[in-house]
Amino acid sequence: YKYDEICSVGLDLWQVKSGTIFDNFLISDDIEEAKRIGDETWGATKDEAKKMKDAQDEEERKKAEEEAKAAEDSKEDDEDEDEEDPDDEGDDDIENELGHDEL
Secondary structure (H helix, E strand, O other): OOOOOOOOOOOOOOOOOOOOOOOOOOOOOOHHHHHHHHHHOHHHHHHHHHHHHHHHHHHHHHHHHHHHHHHHHHHHHHHHHHOOOHHHOOHHHHHHHHOOOOO
């Protein structure tokens, strides 16, 4: 149906990954005009936007690797602390039986 005037456009978007930008909407029935305007707007910025996105993805990847390494190091530290000294075995039991600490 032909409308004389369109005042707004509504979009219902579902994204798998956040961060996608939707802008520069054009409603037209002229394919050549749409191509020209697309080249003037999106075509002029797409390469720089891709570079920025790639840099952001690389930064997020490095951060995730650092967090994974820190978590692994923390896990190894916890495992080292869990190992008991054989000389300390049984000391807690004696303290509990006496009800107080013996020097």
